Amino acid sequence: MTHATLYHNPRCSTSRHALELLRERGVEPTIVEYLKNPPSRDELRRIAQATGEPLRALLRTKQPEYLEQGLDNPALTDDQLLDAMLATPVLINRPIVVTPKGARLGRPLERILEVL
Template identity: 80%
Template sequence: MSTVTIYHNPKCSTSRNALEMIRASGEEPRIVEYLKNPPSRDELKAIAKATGEPLRALVRTKQAEYLEQGLDNPALTDDQLIDAMLATPVLINRPIVVTALGARLGRPLEKVLEVLPSASRQVASGA
């Protein structure tokens, strides 16, 4: 079983590049196509916590639905944002990579390296 999970959109070049980066590190990730199988409310909360960023960082602001649904309102609670993300999964930012070392939104893409176990071993060994 893989220790790396990527919440992936195969139509997104950044997401495809993150998948390629993970595989190049020697890992074969569990791939979750979140548009078909969105994470649960609890998973979204856990992912946000593991990133160390506010949950709002997981919302894709470039989607038309973001403004259409008024999600730019800073008064919205995390639960309201999650409700929107669950109802409209395209609002989930991507790619998200989750490992035992934490979770990172792959924007910029290099952030993924921070949580890849093999990349961490290379840094620790000075490779």
């Protein structure tokens, strides 16, 4: 059985489906409800690095706060993006699955299978 951590929002259907998919594969993940217990700055940075994608890929661009905070500005640094994500955790996209093989944002959902 693979150890996995799921950064999860139980109100999000995609996040619920990710949990279901993991369990169907015999993986009972450690669940982090990131809206209640947001990851630290270092954790977010490590997660982004483990995905192999830029930090910006972990931003939820459909949240009103994304535009309200001017996060669509491509000149913002990773530190500025991290500040926004830490101050407003709803901006962290989900679901994110982290395993010893790496991390994946589950959009599309099947991407999490890459790290199992």
